[in-house]
Amino acid sequence: MLETETTTRRERRIAARKAQLLDAAAQVFSHKGYEKATTKEIAELADVSEGTLFNYFATKRELLIGVAKAYADEVAADIESVQGETFEDMLAQLAANRFRRGRERRLFMLFLYESRLNADVHQYYVEEALHRIIDVLEQRLTALIDAGVMRPVDPALTARMMSATTMGFAALFELGVSMGTTSPETLGAAVTDIHLNGLRNQNGANQDV
Amino acid sequence: MLETETTTRRERRIAARKAQLLDAAAQVFSHKGYEKATTKEIAELADVSEGTLFNYFATKRELLIGVAKAYADEVAADIESVQGETFEDMLAQLAANRFRRGRERRLFMLFLYESRLNADVHQYYVEEALHRIIDVLEQRLTALIDAGVMRPVDPALTARMMSATTMGFAALFELGVSMGTTSPETLGAAVTDIHLNGLRNQNGANQDV
Amino acid sequence: MLETETTTRRERRIAARKAQLLDAAAQVFSHKGYEKATTKEIAELADVSEGTLFNYFATKRELLIGVAKAYADEVAADIESVQGETFEDMLAQLAANRFRRGRERRLFMLFLYESRLNADVHQYYVEEALHRIIDVLEQRLTALIDAGVMRPVDPALTARMMSATTMGFAALFELGVSMGTTSPETLGAAVTDIHLNGLRNQNGANQDV
Amino acid sequence: MLETETTTRRERRIAARKAQLLDAAAQVFSHKGYEKATTKEIAELADVSEGTLFNYFATKRELLIGVAKAYADEVAADIESVQGETFEDMLAQLAANRFRRGRERRLFMLFLYESRLNADVHQYYVEEALHRIIDVLEQRLTALIDAGVMRPVDPALTARMMSATTMGFAALFELGVSMGTTSPETLGAAVTDIHLNGLRNQNGANQDV
DNA sequence: AATGAATGAGACTTCATTCAT
DNA sequence: TATGAATGAAGTCTCATTCAT
Numbered sequence: 001m002l003e004t005e006t007t008t009r010r011e012r013r014i015a016a017r018k019a020q021l022l023d024a025a026a027q028v029f030s031h032k033g034y035e036k037a038t039t040k041e042i043a044e045l046a047d048v049s050e051g052t053l054f055n056y057f058a059t060k061r062e063l064l065i066g067v068a069k070a071y072a073d074e075v076a077a078d079i080e081s082v083q084g085e086t087f088e089d090m091l092a093q094l095a096a097n098r099f100r101r102g103r104e105r106r107l108f109m110l111f112l113y114e115s116r117l118n119a120d121v122h123q124y125y126v127e128e129a130l131h132r133i134i135d136v137l138e139q140r141l142t143a144l145i146d147a148g149v150m151r152p153v154d155p156a157l158t159a160r161m162m163s164a165t166t167m168g169f170a171a172l173f174e175l176g177v178s179m180g181t182t183s184p185e186t187l188g189a190a191v192t193d194i195h196l197n198g199l200r201n202q203n204g205a206n207q208d209v
Numbered sequence: 210m211l212e213t214e215t216t217t218r219r220e221r222r223i224a225a226r227k228a229q230l231l232d233a234a235a236q237v238f239s240h241k242g243y244e245k246a247t248t249k250e251i252a253e254l255a256d257v258s259e260g261t262l263f264n265y266f267a268t269k270r271e272l273l274i275g276v277a278k279a280y281a282d283e284v285a286a287d288i289e290s291v292q293g294e295t296f297e298d299m300l301a302q303l304a305a306n307r308f309r310r311g312r313e314r315r316l317f318m319l320f321l322y323e324s325r326l327n328a329d330v331h332q333y334y335v336e337e338a339l340h341r342i343i344d345v346l347e348q349r350l351t352a353l354i355d356a357g358v359m360r361p362v363d364p365a366l367t368a369r370m371m372s373a374t375t376m377g378f379a380a381l382f383e384l385g386v387s388m389g390t391t392s393p394e395t396l397g398a399a400v401t402d403i404h405l406n407g408l409r410n411q412n413g414a415n416q417d418v
Numbered sequence: 419m420l421e422t423e424t425t426t427r428r429e430r431r432i433a434a435r436k437a438q439l440l441d442a443a444a445q446v447f448s449h450k451g452y453e454k455a456t457t458k459e460i461a462e463l464a465d466v467s468e469g470t471l472f473n474y475f476a477t478k479r480e481l482l483i484g485v486a487k488a489y490a491d492e493v494a495a496d497i498e499s500v501q502g503e504t505f506e507d508m509l510a511q512l513a514a515n516r517f518r519r520g521r522e523r524r525l526f527m528l529f530l531y532e533s534r535l536n537a538d539v540h541q542y543y544v545e546e547a548l549h550r551i552i553d554v555l556e557q558r559l560t561a562l563i564d565a566g567v568m569r570p571v572d573p574a575l576t577a578r579m580m581s582a583t584t585m586g587f588a589a590l591f592e593l594g595v596s597m598g599t600t601s602p603e604t605l606g607a608a609v610t611d612i613h614l615n616g617l618r619n620q621n622g623a624n625q626d627v
Numbered sequence: 628m629l630e631t632e633t634t635t636r637r638e639r640r641i642a643a644r645k646a647q648l649l650d651a652a653a654q655v656f657s658h659k660g661y662e663k664a665t666t667k668e669i670a671e672l673a674d675v676s677e678g679t680l681f682n683y684f685a686t687k688r689e690l691l692i693g694v695a696k697a698y699a700d701e702v703a704a705d706i707e708s709v710q711g712e713t714f715e716d717m718l719a720q721l722a723a724n725r726f727r728r729g730r731e732r733r734l735f736m737l738f739l740y741e742s743r744l745n746a747d748v749h750q751y752y753v754e755e756a757l758h759r760i761i762d763v764l765e766q767r768l769t770a771l772i773d774a775g776v777m778r779p780v781d782p783a784l785t786a787r788m789m790s791a792t793t794m795g796f797a798a799l800f801e802l803g804v805s806m807g808t809t810s811p812e813t814l815g816a817a818v819t820d821i822h823l824n825g826l827r828n829q830n831g832a833n834q835d836v
Numbered sequence: 837a838a839t840g841a842a843t844g845a846g847a848c849t850t851c852a853t854t855c856a857t
Numbered sequence: 858t859a860t861g862a863a864t865g866a867a868g869t870c871t872c873a874t875t876c877a878t
Binding site: 450451453454527530531533534535540544548549552566567568569571572574575576578579581582583584585586587589590592593594595597598600605608609611612613614615616618619 | 659660661662663736739740742743744749753757758761775776777778780781783784785787788790791792793794795796798799801802803804806807809814817818820821822823824825827828
Binding site: 247248249259260263267 | 846847848849850851
């Protein structure tokens, strides 16, 4: 029906505007930090007036929450798409999508910081993104342990450890800590190697480190 | 001599004031973030007037730099004190001192964020604190690899991985991600176990994960 | 077209606001001096909020520069309009427009002082206002000397002397130094008389003073 | 008596301190302007603590008044010393002492500005310095007119005109308006020449300018 | 629905003045 | 008497938010 179509078209336009504003907000927030970012700059980057921005998002904070929500949605979609992969590929894919691009790393740094200061951001980033990733890792680990492929370690803790390592690397990268000439692939492989096989020299097993 | 004593007393008083202000600043910055923290609140917490604060630190930013510098000094002292320990104990000690107490974890989150936005903070946190820790780990790893105790992995990368894991755990903790009932000690032991021995079940070695 | 009209109307409104603020600023600056003037008082006199003031002038200093620029524009227009007058009339007109009204005298005192402390004010007041007046006087004097109407004095120096005298009178007036019952016209005539004919009694020429 | 001597010595010490502070204040005030000058900087330049400064002058404004008073005293002494000179020499001497040195010109600019804003400064600068100079010029002019050496111009107005010209030149100088290669002496001679003999070419007298 | 000028609360910072030592 | 740390009032400027057009 015409009415429905009109409404739909409007809704599409509204959604597009919101997305455009969220994009600009994500960019400015992740570069300058939430507090230093100004609604003026976000509006300019989105090529709308400041008044228009506030027609779509009632407060600056709602913009941040919107960015967090969009991020959580991306993560959810990503998790869906890796369900069929091997554990190693899944791990690589999740990490890559989260941290390979600068934009994602910067958003990660942003949420890492803002989650502590805002309950809504925490809700979207920690509960709906981070926890989902951890949960899917934990399930896979449990299965691998049950199958006898992995040692009977605590799967919850191990999933968190894997996330922690990846997050830590992203942070180090973002802080400008050099990784030598190592490519992301080599780095991923090396980390996986250590996680799977350990550091200990098996020829000289049980030596005290 | 009297002159010396007087000077010393004054210098002591000034140093004490500075420390008192840095303490207050560390507290407020780490709870609210640099931008949301106000000099008013810091001054109140330090129990001095706002004017007095600016007698000791010319700008709010200098206060942040002061906090970062104090942190770097603590880390340097800490590194000195762990030189005699075994690798495992050293690792545990460095991690614990950096992340066991909430105060330290919050400062870590603060610097993690602000290092990207301020060159001085980067200087103190990344170069004078983080890099020192990584370097000392790298040296130890190199020695252990040379001694044949560990496999010939890349020591630079492995040192970064260990730091990354610890940092990631601190972040997860700070984000309120539950670690189950695991105590810090158990957690440390489990992580060390995986790092040393790997996840792979040796009985079924070379199975695809 | 509507677009053009709308733009023009907005631009007119903005120009009007700026003028209104510059007017208020000129008034407050010239009465209290730049440093003692507050943006609060200027905004109140212009009947806008302090925030609005800063939408039009980024800093208090820019407001001062704006006032100086407006003054220089007035002088430039004034110089255009006196090109056709006789030397005497031109002199009287330039002096009158600069110093007859209290507002102009106070602005003169303001720029006299602030030109030394601010390069932009110097640019507008000294270079674009004062120098123009001196130059036009100098040109006229040169012509009159060439025509044999005036003695072959140094025209550059004489132009400066005439300006100096006028400026000095304005200052004396502003300092409240009484000129007796002398009207501005009488004063102007007397000064011109002395400048043209000198003080020396020609009947007793060459007497030592 | 010992008592008297002690008192006298203290008074001398106090007077010396005051002079030292006034000197520093004159320097800072005349360079930065009264408002931009800080008591801290004045104290440092006088090589005493800020607290000590306030032991000798209750407020910053009293310092300014003190500087003005000292200036008026200098002028008074100067006037005494030129009583025996010829009119021309007297004129030259008074002008030179007031404006030849940068320090004096800057103080002149300071008082010119601050006299309008502070009654005490006005009292000392305008009434006790400027007026005295004008008065002595006026008396001399009256005598010269009575003696028939000068034309019967209004002596009050003429004295003000001479002061105005000198003040105006000082201001021009301070504003950086170039006087060509003219030395102060040449300039003084040229001005005196015009004042005495006028600009008009006597060969072509009564021509319209 | 879009605009952007207006607002005003609140931030950082300065500095004359006070006062305990 | 000299000191300089402490004070707090007041100033400039920023920016999220509102609102008339």
